[in-house]
């Protein structure tokens with residue numbers, strides 16, 4: 001697009017806050033929280049502050065309670081110590097002129113007993129998702145989880161509310177509910193992993209109930225304008241998570257319900273595989289094109305976008321902003337590079353998860369900001 005005023009570089013209002021551009025940083029787990037309390041550290045503050053020119057930063061997925069842990073060295077937001085650690089980060093991002101939402105996510109059955117002091121992971125039903133979990137001793141096969149009973153559901157909803165309260169106290173500008181991949185929420189949404197016969201299974205309305213209860217609890221705790229959600233409605237064929245004949249209807253129902261709630265945003269992640277021949281075939285590659293008509297609020301598209309394709313999607317009215325993932329790992333100044341039409345640096349996958357500052361804090365800017373050396 002050769003337009004002199006590209007849509008991605010125009011301001012947008014998100015709930016209660018004004019953002020200078022529509023180039024958002026998508027959530028990315030980097031597994032650098034290497035302490036037993038899972039307290040985010042100074043290196044993370046530096047990493048996020050380096051990326052503060054993003055219209056909005058969405059943090060790495062963060063645990064809302066102890067039971068949701070499903071990976072090593074990922075931070076939590078369920079203790080005061082963790083909230084104090086996050087305060088360092090929100091202060092650093094705000095001092096650098098940025099805005100930041102924390103993403104709250106529960107791994108569900110994609111976790112492993114080795115990460116849960118031997119306890120079984122939780123899920124909608126007792127169905128092994130058939131995945132590999134990253135444990136302290138390497139990758140292990142997932143196990144058959146424990147189906148959540150009514151008290152597990154109530155406690156988990158309450159834990160999201162508590163984490164939202166801690167997020168507010170820690171100085172975040174908002175929270176995003178992680179509803180993607182094979183984590184806890186999709187185990188409720190997909191018939192292949194949800195065989196419940198109570199009010200949380202058996203129909204699109206029932207399968208969407210759990211996630212809506214969490215959203216409502218988070219909204220009640222803070223306010224709708226500070227709560228967003230990320231979904232991956234084009235996901236299928238990942239382990240035993242397979243789209244069925246009611247999966248699309250479930251997402252359509254859920255997104256129409258979310259539209260009524262006047263949230264900060266809905267973020268939709270594109271498929272990571274070819275949907276030809278699956279029940280999700282009609283979605284196409286840009287899922288925002290399918291769901292835009294169902295959602296009246298701010299819609300963020302994510303997955304595989306460039307400056308050019310992102311601008312076209314916004315210009316055509318299918319999204320309001322784009323969340324960029326991998327490009328933000330290796331281009332801390334992604335916004336400035338887009339603005340100046342500078343080339344992007346490739347990221348090194350070997351340093352995505354865990355390790356030192358290499359591949360985390362040392363990706364250079366293309367140009368130093370004015371007034372800094």
Ligand SMILES: Cc1cc2nc3c(=O)[nH]c(=O)nc-3n(C[C@H](O)[C@H](O)[C@H](O)COP(=O)(O)O)c2cc1C
Nearest residue numbers: 026027028029060061269303304305324325326352
């Ligand atoms: C290293 C890495 C870690 C990620 N961790 C998360 C995460 O914690 N939460 C999440 O919602 N998505 C996560 N994602 C997915 C990204 O947010 C994004 O949806 C995906 O990379 C597609 O966007 P892109 O094509 O612009 O990279 C991760 C992606 C990468 C590359």
